[in-house]
Amino acid sequence: MDGPEATHRRMLRARDAMDRDFALPLRVPTLAALACVSEANFIRTFKATFGETPHRYLQRRRIERAMYLLRTSPMSVTDVCMESGFSGLGTFSRTFRDIVGESPSEFRRRGPLAPVPSCFVKAWTRPSSFGEAD
Numbered sequence: 001m002d003g004p005e006a007t008h009r010r011m012l013r014a015r016d017a018m019d020r021d022f023a024l025p026l027r028v029p030t031l032a033a034l035a036c037v038s039e040a041n042f043i044r045t046f047k048a049t050f051g052e053t054p055h056r057y058l059q060r061r062r063i064e065r066a067m068y069l070l071r072t073s074p075m076s077v078t079d080v081c082m083e084s085g086f087s088g089l090g091t092f093s094r095t096f097r098d099i100v101g102e103s104p105s106e107f108r109r110r111g112p113l114a115p116v117p118s119c120f121v122k123a124w125t126r127p128s129s130f131g132e133a134d
Contacts (some may be wrong), residue, residue: 007045007049008049010034010035010036010037011035011045011046011049011050013034013035014031014032014034014035014042014046014054015046015050015057017031017034018031018054018057018058018061019061022058022061022062022065022084022085023062023065023083023084023085024085025085025087026058028042028043028054028055031054042054058085059095059099060099062084062085062086062095063084063095063096063099063100065083065084065085066080066081066083066084066086066092066096066104067100067107069083069084070104070107070108071108077089077093077104077105077108080104081093081104092104
């Protein structure tokens with residue numbers, strides 16, 4: 001019988017694949033197979049472990065990448081959309097607005113962020129411990 005540690009390891013394996021291959025068309029059956037669980041169990045356990053569904057996590061990860069590209073590259077919004085793993089500009093724009101609160105073009109127009117001390121960046125980007133997502 002699996003304990004919570006083994007379950008968390010399997011979920012981390014799938015989340016690591018999502019972080020690494022976010023721009024690829026990842027599907028729940030593939031991720032569930034990586035975690036060695038059924039699709040329904042994968043979705044339920046992933047949400048219990050990380051506080052959001054695999055789909056929402058992948059969307060957020062893709063939007064984080066898009067935000068970075070919009071701030072740091074001269075790529076068009078359409079190119080950023082494709083580079084971030086979205087297959088259509090409409091879905092990308094709608095998801096971006098839902099998560100960020102403004103369109104990709106509005107986000108880009110605001111310009112670069114003010115510099116942030118590295119100690120804050122490290123604290124903000126440090127992976128959370130299990131249970132913090134609740």
